[in-house]
Amino acid sequence: MTTTVAVFTRDLRVRDNPMLAAAARGADQVVPLFVRDGKVAAFSARRTRFLDESLSDVDASLRHLGGRLVLREGDPVEEVCRVAGEVGADRVHIAGDVSAYARTREERLRSGLTCEFVVHDDVHTVVPPGLLTPSGKDHFAVFSAYHRQWDAHGWRQAVPTPRRIEVPKVKGRKAPSVRGEGGESAARRRMTSWLRTNAESYTDNHDMVAVDGTSRLSPYLHLGCLSALELARRGDKAPDFVRQLAWRDFHHQVLNARPDAAHEDYRPRGDRWRDDxxxxxxxxxxxxxxxxxxxxxxxxxxxxxxxxxxxxxxxxxxxxxxxxxxxxxxxxxxxxxxxxxxxxxxxxxxxxxxxxxxxxxxxxxxxxxxxxxxxxxxxxxxxxxxxxxxxxxxxxxxxxxxxxxxxxxxxxxxxxxxxxxxxxxxx
Incomplete structure (x- = not known):
C-alpha cells in the first residue's frame, strides 16, 4: 500500500493544485497536512481569521473527496517528519516557495525525512519563479523584459482535482469550523462574479481609489485559495489585470534569486533613514x-x-x-x-x-x-x-x-x- 503526505502551506485549494494532484496520483492513501507554526510572528485578528476560514474550507472540500485536513501544531519540519513516520509514508509532497523561511523549511525536510521528498515549483505562480532567466543572469531585474518572456511563454495546463482521497488513521486536530470570506469556495465565487461583471472595466477603474474597480482577489492568491494560472487564463478580457499577475510572478522570481531582498535593499542607495x-x-x-x-x-x-x-x-x-x-x-x-x-x-x-x-x-x-x-x-x-x-x-x-x-x-x-x-x- 502506497501512502503519501500532501503538505499544505499557502496553497489552500483542491482545484489546480499540482502538489495535491501529484500526492494523490497512484497513492492508496494520502495525508493532507497543515502545520501551524507557533514561532511565526503574530498577525492581526482579521488576518488570522481569514486563514482559519481558508483551512475550514479546504477541509470541507477534502471531505467531499472522502478525506479531511489533518491539522498539527508546532515546528513544521518536526511535525511533517513525525506524521510521515507514523503512517509509513513513501513520499512527502510540498509546494516550493521563495522566502528564506520556506527555503530553510525545505532544506530541513530534505535532511530530516527518510522517505522520498518532492517539491513542486509550479503551484503559487503562473510561471515557476526560476524558469525564465535572461542570458547570463539568474533573474530579470526589469519588469518589461520579464513580461515579454512571461507573456510569450507557454503556460502549463491546469491539473485535475483528485477524484477521491482516502486518509489513513493519523492523529491531528480538527480544522477550524468557521465560515466567512476566506477559502477556495469564496475565492471562486468572487472570481466568477468579477470576471463576469467588472473585468472589462478594469483598465478604466482600477486606479480610482473610491471605485470598487479591482478584483480584491489578492488575499486568495496569497493563501493559494485560487490558482494564479487559472485566473490568468480566464482573465483574457482584462489584459491589464493579467499584467498585474505578471508583476506578482516578477517579484517572486526576484526573491527566488535574492531571498535577502525581503529585508535588505535590492539596490542600496546609501540611505540614512530618519528616526521619528x-x-x-x-x-x-x-x-x-x-x-x-x-x-x-x-x-x-x-x-x-x-x-x-x-x-x-x-x-x-x-x-x-x-x-x-x-x-x-x-x-x-x-x-x-x-x-x-x-x-x-x-x-x-x-x-x-x-x-x-x-x-x-x-x-x-x-x-x-x-x-x-x-x-x-x-x-x-x-x-x-x-x-x-x-x-x-x-x-x-x-x-x-x-x-x-x-x-x-x-x-x-x-x-x-x-x-x-x-x-x-x-x-
Whole structure:
C-alpha cells in the first residue's frame, strides 16, 4: 500500500493544485497536512481569521473527496517528519516557495525525512519563479523584459482535482469550523462574479481609489485559495489585470534569486533613514494631516486591505516625504494586510522606496496630485476620514477653520520640504 503526505502551506485549494494532484496520483492513501507554526510572528485578528476560514474550507472540500485536513501544531519540519513516520509514508509532497523561511523549511525536510521528498515549483505562480532567466543572469531585474518572456511563454495546463482521497488513521486536530470570506469556495465565487461583471472595466477603474474597480482577489492568491494560472487564463478580457499577475510572478522570481531582498535593499542607495517615532505613529494611525494618506492607512486598519493606488501613495509618503525606512512600513503592512505576502509586499515597498527595481528610483508621488487624479470628488477621503465628511474641500483641510476641521490634525510635514529633504539625502 502506497501512502503519501500532501503538505499544505499557502496553497489552500483542491482545484489546480499540482502538489495535491501529484500526492494523490497512484497513492492508496494520502495525508493532507497543515502545520501551524507557533514561532511565526503574530498577525492581526482579521488576518488570522481569514486563514482559519481558508483551512475550514479546504477541509470541507477534502471531505467531499472522502478525506479531511489533518491539522498539527508546532515546528513544521518536526511535525511533517513525525506524521510521515507514523503512517509509513513513501513520499512527502510540498509546494516550493521563495522566502528564506520556506527555503530553510525545505532544506530541513530534505535532511530530516527518510522517505522520498518532492517539491513542486509550479503551484503559487503562473510561471515557476526560476524558469525564465535572461542570458547570463539568474533573474530579470526589469519588469518589461520579464513580461515579454512571461507573456510569450507557454503556460502549463491546469491539473485535475483528485477524484477521491482516502486518509489513513493519523492523529491531528480538527480544522477550524468557521465560515466567512476566506477559502477556495469564496475565492471562486468572487472570481466568477468579477470576471463576469467588472473585468472589462478594469483598465478604466482600477486606479480610482473610491471605485470598487479591482478584483480584491489578492488575499486568495496569497493563501493559494485560487490558482494564479487559472485566473490568468480566464482573465483574457482584462489584459491589464493579467499584467498585474505578471508583476506578482516578477517579484517572486526576484526573491527566488535574492531571498535577502525581503529585508535588505535590492539596490542600496546609501540611505540614512530618519528616526521619528512621532511621524511613524501618525502615519500608522492615519493621523498625518494629509487626507488621502490617512484614508489609506485607516482603510488598512479597518479592513485588512488597501487599494493598490493608495498603497503606492502612503508608501511614497513614508519613504520619500517623511524619509523613514521602508522596512518599518513593510512590517506594518505585513502584520495587517490579509494579502500580506513576503515577495509582493517587500518588493513593492522597495520599488516605491527606490531601493528596488524601479528605473526611476528618486520619483516622489505627490499625494495632493494623486488625490486630484484618482479621488477627484474626495469620495475615498470622506469614506475613511469621517472628520472631513461634511466639508467641501476634504483634500485641503488645513485651509479650513479649526471648527470645520472637526479635530482633524494639521499636516505633520510640508510636502515640498519633505521632497527636498529626500532628494538632498539621495544626492
Amino acid at each position: 517615532d512621532h511621524a511613524f505613529d501618525a502615519w500608522r494611525a492615519g493621523e498625518t494631516g494629509i487626507p488621502i494618506v490617512d484614508a489609506g492607512m485607516r482603510q488598512l486598519l479597518a479592513e485588512g486591505w488597501m487599494h493598490n493606488r493608495a498603497r503606492l501613495v502612503v508608501a511614497s509618503f513614508l519613504t520619500k516625504t517623511l524619509y523613514l525606512d521602508w522596512r518599518a512600513g513593510a512590517a506594518h503592512f505585513y502584520a495587517h494586510l490579509i494579502d500580506g505576502d513576503i515577495a509582493n509586499n517587500s518588493l513593492n515597498w522597495q520599488w516605491v522606496a527606490g531601493t528596488g527595481t524601479d528605473t526611476r528610483p528618486n520619483r516622489v508621488l505627490n499625494p495632493m496630485r494623486q488625490a486630484e487624479r484618482f479621488d477627484p470628488r474626495d469620495d475615498y477621503v470622506r469614506r475613511y476620514v469621517p472628520e472631513l465628511s461634511g466639508v467641501d474641500d476634504a483634500r485641503r483641510p488645513w485651509t479650513l477653520s479649526t471648527k470645520a476641521r472637526n479635530g482633524y490634525p494639521l499636516p505633520i510635514v510640508d510636502l515640498a520640504e519633505g521632497r527636498a529633504r529626500f532628494l538632498a539625502a539621495r544626492g
